[in-house]
Amino acid sequence: MISRQSLIVARWEFLRFFKWKQQLVSYLLMLAVIAAIALWSFFTDESQQQYRIAVPQELQITNTEQFQFQRPGIALETQLMQMQSDDSWHAVISLQDGQLIVHTLTGKKWLQQLDEVLQKYYRHLAAQQMGLDGAQLLALEQPVQIETRYLDQAYKGKDTPEKMIAIGALILLFVGLSTAFGQVLVSITGEKQQRVTEQLYAIVTPQQWMDGKVLGHSFSALKAMLTSALVMLLSFAVVSLFAKKTVDLSWLDISVVLWLIPFALLGVVLCASFMGAIAASIDDPNNSGKSAVMMITWLPMILTFIVIDSPAGMGMTLLSFIPLTSFAAMPVKMAMVTVPWWQPLLSLLLLLATVYWMRRVAGRVFLRGMQMYGKEPSWGDIVRWALSNKAE
Amino acid sequence: MQLIVTAINKAYSSVQAVKNVSFHINSGEIFALLGPNGAGKSSIIRMLVGMTKPDSGSIMISYQSQHYDHVPRRLLGYLPEDRGLYPDKSIEKNLLYLAQLHGLSKNKALSEMEYWLDVFELTARRHDELKQLSKGNQQKVQLIAAVLHQPALVILDEPFSGLDPINQEKVVLFLQQLKAKGMTVILSAHQMAMVEKLADHMLLMAQGQVVLAGTLQQIQQQSQNQRQMKVGFSSEVNLAQLEQLDAIVSVQQLQARHYLLTLAEQASVSDALKQLLQYGELTLVEMQSADLHQLYLAAMARHKPEVAL
Numbered sequence: 001m002i003s004r005q006s007l008i009v010a011r012w013e014f015l016r017f018f019k020w021k022q023q024l025v026s027y028l029l030m031l032a033v034i035a036a037i038a039l040w041s042f043f044t045d046e047s048q049q050q051y052r053i054a055v056p057q058e059l060q061i062t063n064t065e066q067f068q069f070q071r072p073g074i075a076l077e078t079q080l081m082q083m084q085s086d087d088s089w090h091a092v093i094s095l096q097d098g099q100l101i102v103h104t105l106t107g108k109k110w111l112q113q114l115d116e117v118l119q120k121y122y123r124h125l126a127a128q129q130m131g132l133d134g135a136q137l138l139a140l141e142q143p144v145q146i147e148t149r150y151l152d153q154a155y156k157g158k159d160t161p162e163k164m165i166a167i168g169a170l171i172l173l174f175v176g177l178s179t180a181f182g183q184v185l186v187s188i189t190g191e192k193q194q195r196v197t198e199q200l201y202a203i204v205t206p207q208q209w210m211d212g213k214v215l216g217h218s219f220s221a222l223k224a225m226l227t228s229a230l231v232m233l234l235s236f237a238v239v240s241l242f243a244k245k246t247v248d249l250s251w252l253d254i255s256v257v258l259w260l261i262p263f264a265l266l267g268v269v270l271c272a273s274f275m276g277a278i279a280a281s282i283d284d285p286n287n288s289g290k291s292a293v294m295m296i297t298w299l300p301m302i303l304t305f306i307v308i309d310s311p312a313g314m315g316m317t318l319l320s321f322i323p324l325t326s327f328a329a330m331p332v333k334m335a336m337v338t339v340p341w342w343q344p345l346l347s348l349l350l351l352l353a354t355v356y357w358m359r360r361v362a363g364r365v366f367l368r369g370m371q372m373y374g375k376e377p378s379w380g381d382i383v384r385w386a387l388s389n390k391a392e
Numbered sequence: 393m394q395l396i397v398t399a400i401n402k403a404y405s406s407v408q409a410v411k412n413v414s415f416h417i418n419s420g421e422i423f424a425l426l427g428p429n430g431a432g433k434s435s436i437i438r439m440l441v442g443m444t445k446p447d448s449g450s451i452m453i454s455y456q457s458q459h460y461d462h463v464p465r466r467l468l469g470y471l472p473e474d475r476g477l478y479p480d481k482s483i484e485k486n487l488l489y490l491a492q493l494h495g496l497s498k499n500k501a502l503s504e505m506e507y508w509l510d511v512f513e514l515t516a517r518r519h520d521e522l523k524q525l526s527k528g529n530q531q532k533v534q535l536i537a538a539v540l541h542q543p544a545l546v547i548l549d550e551p552f553s554g555l556d557p558i559n560q561e562k563v564v565l566f567l568q569q570l571k572a573k574g575m576t577v578i579l580s581a582h583q584m585a586m587v588e589k590l591a592d593h594m595l596l597m598a599q600g601q602v603v604l605a606g607t608l609q610q611i612q613q614q615s616q617n618q619r620q621m622k623v624g625f626s627s628e629v630n631l632a633q634l635e636q637l638d639a640i641v642s643v644q645q646l647q648a649r650h651y652l653l654t655l656a657e658q659a660s661v662s663d664a665l666k667q668l669l670q671y672g673e674l675t676l677v678e679m680q681s682a683d684l685h686q687l688y689l690a691a692m693a694r695h696k697p698e699v700a701l
Contacts, residue, residue, distance in 0.1 A: 008492050016478075195476025199537065202441050202470035203493045371444055 002211055005204045009212020014219045017183050027231055034235050038242050046110040051090040053114065054079045059093065061121045067114060093118075155312055155337055161251030166308065166335035168232065169260050170301045173267065173328055175228045176221035177297050180272045183217045185291055188279035188366075197370055206370070207363035210280070214272045214359060221268045253335070259344060260331045266351045267327025271297035273358040277386075280366035283376040290376075300325040304332050311336035321347055323354035361386040393419040393455045393467070393544045393576055395440075400449030402435050409435040410446070411600040417578065417593065419544075422571055424587045425580040426688060427597035433580040434473055435600075437549050440578065441470055455544055466495070469543035469575075473550055475534050479523035483514065483533050486522060487540060494541035501540065508536040511566065528559045535563065539570060546570055548579040552586055564589055584685040594684075596691050603691045611687055619655045620686070622646070623668060624676030633671060639664035650676065654690075 047066060055061060055069045063069055072079060080103055082088040091104040091114065100118065104111060127137040191197050200209055237247045275294045282288045303325055307315035311333050319329035326347045334344060364385045369377055377385075395417040402410040410432045417423045425433040438444045439451060442462050453460045455467055477486045484505065491501030509515045512532040522530055531554055539546055551567070552560045560583065567590055570577055581587050587594060588608060596604040596611070604611045627649065634643045634651065639659035644652040655664055661679070668674060682690070 004495075005493055008489070012489055016481075194479060195472065195474040196478065198443070198472035198474055199470065199476065199490070199534075200493070201443055202468055202472075203465060203490065205465075 002215065003208050005208045006211035006215065009204065009209060010215035010219065013183075013187060013213055013216025014223075016187070017217075017220055018223075023227070027227065030231060031234065031238075035238065038239060042242065046108065047113060049110070051110060051114070052088070054083075054089045054092040056093065056095050058095070059121075061118070064117055066110070067117055152312060152337075160336070162253060162256065162335040163308070164251065165253060165256055166332040167305075168229075169264070169331050169335070170305060170328060171232075172225045172229055173264060173301050174298065176225040176264070176268050177271050177301075179224040180217045180221040180268060181275060181294055181297070183220055184213065184272060184275040185279050185282075185285065185294065187213060187217065188276060189282050189285040192283065192370075193285075201370065205363075206367035207360070210273075210276055210363040210366050211359060214269060214276050214362065217276075218265075218268045218272045221272065222265065225264065225268075256331070256335045259334055262348060263327045263331045263344075263351070266348070266355050267300070270323070270327065270351065270355045270358055273355065273362045277358070277362035277365040277382070280362065281369045281377050281382055283369075283372075288376060300328040304328045308332060308336075321350065323347075323350045326351050364388065393453065395463075395545065395576070395578075396450075396452045396454075397436075397440075398450045398452070400436070400439060400446040400451065402432075402439060402444065402447055404435075409600050410439075412449075413595075413597070413600075413602055414449075415593075415595055415602075415605060417576060419576055420571060420574050421592040422567060422577045422579070422590050424591035424594040425578065425597065426582075426584070426587060426594055427580075427603075428582075428692060430599075431597040432600040433597060434549060437473075437547055437578070437580060440547055441468065453545075463545060467544040469538040469541065469546040471534055471538040471546075471548040471551060473580075475531060477522055477530075477534060477537065480521055482519050482521055483509070483525075484518045486533065487537055490537045491540045496541055504540050504542070505536070508540065511569070512536065512562065528555050531555060532559070532562075535566060539575070542573070542575070544576060546575050546577045548577065550581060551579055552581055552583045560586060584683070584688055588684040596688060598692055604687070608684060611684070612681060619661075620680040620682055621653045621655060621661070621664065622650070622676065622678040622680050623653060623674055624650045625671065626673040626675050629671045634668075637664070637667045639667050652680065 050066060050068060052068050052070060054072050057071045057073065059069070059071075061069050076092065076094050079089060079092045083090075083092055083103070083105065091102055091111070094101045094103065100122075102111070102114065102118075123141070124137065127140075132140075191200075197209075204212075233249075240247045274297060278290055278294050282290050285291060300319070303319055304316070307313060307319065307329075310316060316329055316333050319325040320333045320343070321330075330344055330347045333339060365377075365382055368381070368385045397416065398414050399412050400410055400414070401408070401412060413432070413436060415423075425436060427433050435444070439446050440463055442465075451462060453463050453467070455464075478489075481489075487505045488498065488501050491504065492498065496504065505518075506515070509518055512529075512535075514529060514532060517525065517529070522533065525533070531551075535548070535551065538548065548567075551563050555563060564586055567577055567579070579587075579591075591608070593607055594605070594611065595602055604614055606614065629649070629651075631643055631645060631651075634640055634653070639656050640653050641656050642654045646652055653664070655661070665674070665677065
């Protein structure tokens with residue numbers, strides 16, 4: 001049960017780091033950057049322009065919308081001089097010992113498209129020389145259609161929108177835990193350095209204090225995840241509007257999203273508790289190597305990403321039940337494979353029990369660490385406190 | 393409220409910080425813990441606050457017919473030796489946060505805060521960030537934070553440190569107000585003149601042990617063998633010669649030809665005067681009752697750490 005004091009601490013911590021004006025500005029800046037990139041790509045699209053290409057007389061290549069092939073009948077040197085002195089040619093093509101050479105001023109994206117046109121021309125030429133007609137050539141160029149049929153009915157398929165949701169969830173967890181990482185470290189070690197902890201100890205129990213910290217920073221992490229999700233959706237909508245003139249959100253599976261929420265919530269609380277325990281054991285953040293250990297909380301997402309292409313495999317199954325990784329793995333598995341109802345429920349219960357244990361550990365580490373008065377506890381001390389059952 | 397501390401001991405690694413200390417404090421008293429750095433004052437305070445537990449002995453508190461084996465947080469107001477609040481938050485936000493943690497409603501916290509800010513002449517600065525205040529003003533805010541919720545027991549570790557004489561006097565008035573409001577106060581301090589004015593009972597400590605305890609009068613009685621005499625000579629006298637006298641333990645020159653003498657335990661005043669007259673005509677003879685500062689220094693001198701050989 002969360003005490004009133006813990007909720008007051010949580011509110012204080014949440015608001016302490018909630019700089020809404022700065023966050024609004026940063027999100028607007030991010031949207032502006034995305035819009036600027038989209039606009040830049042739109043207005044500098046080289047495929048919309050036309051290019052004049054000088055080719056030898058014997059090259060009977062036909063014009064395309066993008067490329068105008070001309071046979072000037074002047075020496076190659078003169079063509080090259082013209083290309084350098086004025087805009088007569090965007091490229092000059094010559095033949096030397098059967099080798100096609102493209103001369104141009106500098107590297108440009110449209111040269112790849114020119115390369116494709118020339119490749120196609122030469123394939124046609126080769127086909128004609130072999131006596132193939134147009135239909136035969138078309139058949140050769142047609143890619144082979146391969147369809148994979150999965151006997152496991154639970155597997156929803158590769159590269160499905162569900163997989164995109166799963167990857168999006170992992171990215172959001174990264175965002176949330178990165179937010180919590182910074183805030184928990186600054187908040188707890190900062191308070192210790194500003195000598196506030198001794199004052200607070202006389203008012204609230206170490207467990208109430210730690211619960212408040214964990215809750216406050218978990219709310220901050222969830223807020224960061226929520227706003228990032230909204231920004232991602234908004235960016236998707238902007239890009240879709242530019243590209244397809246319509247926004248289609250039918251891929252967003254609400255049932256998967258609903259399962260994501262409790263797992264993300266408990267996962268963030270678990271990680272914030274772990275971070276709180278480590279931060280509480282740090283006396284001076286400038287001279288302690290312990291803060292790096294807090295990054296272990298990113299491991300569940302990395303491990304899940306490694307096994308994401310085998311969502312029904314042993315690796316993903318193990319990760320989706322181990323409470324330290326299940327908050328990342330189970331939602332991903334659920335997005336990609338249909339799982340029996342009891343699996344997420346069992347995983348969630350195990351995770352809940354681990355969250356309860358971890359918050360108790362964090363409270364104990366804070367209390368014992370504070371009683372050491374400036375001496376940093378060893379890893380042995382921390383493990384002993386974690387395994388002991390004594391509270392205050 | 394009554395606090396009874398019985399034979400508490402506390403050791404950190406190989407250091408015995410508190411040795412067999414006992415005392416009791418009655419409701420509405422101001423109780424002072426005195427002693428040099430390392431005497432064990434902060435160790436006792438941390439045990440009273442509950443941050444550490446005694447290795448042996450007990451701390452009992454009775455409040456409104458209830459008995460506890462520790463000081464409950466709701467009864468406690470605490471000013472730690474290591475001061476600190478949130479420097480980037482305003483005075484008001486800091487105080488409201490702590491008051492609400494103590495269980496006060498926002499309105500009650502606001503009215504209490506306004507009262508104490510007025511006492512410390514900080515009302516106009518209530519919206520200033522803490523880091524914008526002088527060290528003395530920050531300390532005042534911290535003192536307010538310790539009493540905003542009207543605790544039954546206020547524990548103040550070094551409340552006078554870092555304050556100029558004017559602000560020290562303000563803290564004396566503040567402590568008298570707490571007493572008038574019925575709060576019991578435990579403080580540790582080095583400023584003997586302040587403690588002398590305030591404390592009902594005091595405990596002088598050295599090396600974790602109690603050296604002297606009681607009211608100022610009781611301590612003076614306990615130290616009666618520490619008699620002092622102020623004398624004046626008609627001409628200059630050699631200080632070293634006076635120190636050689638059997639009836640004299642120590643000599644302190646007060647001004648030209650005037651000295652403060654501490655008499656030896658067995659020596660009578662007439663013995664001392666006879667010996668002094670060998671060195672010249674006396675223009676002043678005045679028996680002194682030692683103040684707390686002198687008693688404190690004398691007691692500490694008797695408990696100097698033994699030098700390990």
